Amino acid sequence: MAHSHDIPTDLTRNQELVLGTLTASMGPLSAYDILDKLRGDGLRAPLQVYRALDKLVDRGLAHRLESLNAFVACADMHCHRKGLIAFAICESCGKVDEFADEVIEERLGSWARTGGFKVERTTMEIRGRCADCLKKAA
Amino acid sequence: MAHSHDIPTDLTRNQELVLGTLTASMGPLSAYDILDKLRGDGLRAPLQVYRALDKLVDRGLAHRLESLNAFVACADMHCHRKGLIAFAICESCGKVDEFADEVIEERLGSWARTGGFKVERTTMEIRGRCADCLKKAA
DNA sequence: GCCGCAAGCGTAATAACATAACATATCGTT
DNA sequence: AACGATATGTTATGTTATTACGCTTGCGGC
Numbered sequence: 001m002a003h004s005h006d007i008p009t010d011l012t013r014n015q016e017l018v019l020g021t022l023t024a025s026m027g028p029l030s031a032y033d034i035l036d037k038l039r040g041d042g043l044r045a046p047l048q049v050y051r052a053l054d055k056l057v058d059r060g061l062a063h064r065l066e067s068l069n070a071f072v073a074c075a076d077m078h079c080h081r082k083g084l085i086a087f088a089i090c091e092s093c094g095k096v097d098e099f100a101d102e103v104i105e106e107r108l109g110s111w112a113r114t115g116g117f118k119v120e121r122t123t124m125e126i127r128g129r130c131a132d133c134l135k136k137a138a
Numbered sequence: 139m140a141h142s143h144d145i146p147t148d149l150t151r152n153q154e155l156v157l158g159t160l161t162a163s164m165g166p167l168s169a170y171d172i173l174d175k176l177r178g179d180g181l182r183a184p185l186q187v188y189r190a191l192d193k194l195v196d197r198g199l200a201h202r203l204e205s206l207n208a209f210v211a212c213a214d215m216h217c218h219r220k221g222l223i224a225f226a227i228c229e230s231c232g233k234v235d236e237f238a239d240e241v242i243e244e245r246l247g248s249w250a251r252t253g254g255f256k257v258e259r260t261t262m263e264i265r266g267r268c269a270d271c272l273k274k275a276a
Numbered sequence: 277g278c279c280g281c282a283a284g285c286g287t288a289a290t291a292a293c294a295t296a297a298c299a300t301a302t303c304g305t306t
Numbered sequence: 307a308a309c310g311a312t313a314t315g316t317t318a319t320g321t322t323a324t325t326a327c328g329c330t331t332g333c334g335g336c
Contacts, residue, residue, distance in 0.1 A: 012284065032322070045287060050323065055284095066204040067261055069293090069322060086246070088255050099249065104242050108224075108264065111237065116269030117226050123205055124262045126246065131254030150313065170292070183316060188294065193313095207293060207322095 017041055018052040019073060022062055027094030028070035065089065065096065067125045072096050084108065086124040092133035155179055156190040157211060160200055165232035166208035203227065203234070205263045210234050222246065224262040230271035 011019065021034050029037075031049045043049065053071055056062035062071050065087060072087075075098040084105040088097040104124075112119045129137075149157065159172050167175075169187045181187065191209055194200035200209050203225060210225075213236040222243040226235040242262070250257045267275075 014285080030322075046323070047325095048286075051284080066263070086249075088250070088253070090255075091258070097253065097255070101245060101249065103245050107239060107241050107245075111224075111239065112226070112264070112266070115226070115235070116272065117228075117235070117264070118267045118272055119264055120229070120266040122262070122264045124260070125204070126250070126255070126257055126260045128250070128258040129256045134254065134256055152314080168293075184294070185296095186315075189313080 012052075012055075014043070014048055014052045015055055017043065018049055019056055019061055022056075022071060022073035025073075028065050028068055028072045028089075028096055030068075030070045034071070063087070063098070065125060066123050067127065072098075074098070084122045084124065086126065088126045088128065088130070090130035090133055091127055092129055092137075095130055095132075097130070150190070150193075152181070152186055153190040153193055155181065156187060157194055157199055160194075160209060160211035163211075166203050166206055166210045166227075166234055168206075168208045172209070201225070201236070203263060204261050205265065210236075212236070222260045222262065224264065226264045226266065226268070228268035228271055229265055230267055230275075233268055233270075235268070 017038050018034055021037050022029060031046060031053060034053075035043060035046055035049045038049070053062060053064070057064055057071075060074055062073055063085065064071055068089065075096075083100060085098055085100050086104070088099070090096075108119065108122065111117075155176050156172055159175050160167060169184060169191060172191075173181055173184060173187045176187070191200060191202070195202055195209075198212055200211055201223065202209055206227065213234075221238060223236055223238050224242070226237070228234075246260065247257065249255075
């Protein structure tokens, strides 16, 4: 039976390498961070990473964090949703928390309907401090 | 009496130039776009623009659009709020609409409280097509 | 089989976005 | 006048992302 951490089997070699790197990482990685970690596997050029990332993001296996110019593996392997996902990014430890909220999504949809705006993609990123880091700082 | 289009008088020359450029522009501008428009006024280096932008963003007179690596003048000159602002960005014409939504803000706050996350800053950017462009395309 | 197409890959070069480091200048306060 | 804080100008550099080009691989139709 399939469970939430299955990795799709139809990824290309580069896509697999990139997704593996993201999954193994504690926090978000830039494309160049990923490249550096994969030099040993034969990757040499940024484009090899960017191309893999494009596909992974398309398929919902990874997300791009716009405010960081960085990427994370999708935390919820069975979700792969196209809907709105919000990210909470800790400025201390870099940890990223991911959540979906139907209320916000609906609210947004209603704003869009009112103005005749057709929503194609939404990014929502919250910067701050996670509970762990607040505790440590106290 | 003050009204919504007053420009603060305590801006430095560079800040004034940059804000003026943003205000005059139809859509978002990158720092380098701004620089190019201000060469005639004596600006020469990216840093001159970035420094001005930092201050303007701090004061709420301009906003940074993370998903575009670009900047816009604040649409609502008397708002200058620190709270959550959402941006709707038209992929066709580049127009940016700015709105604040308390429901979303509260919903987000409640999610954060639950997880013990301390929110410092939130960016929300909606990509899609504006009503005008949808009409033209039809 | 083999043709043709679509998707993927590799490489080099370059474009676009952003900051570090350092020196100088301007202004309000004591 | 001396000081600190803030702003400025300049050069160099660092970081992120794309363009352009050509080769390879997998796959369906003939």
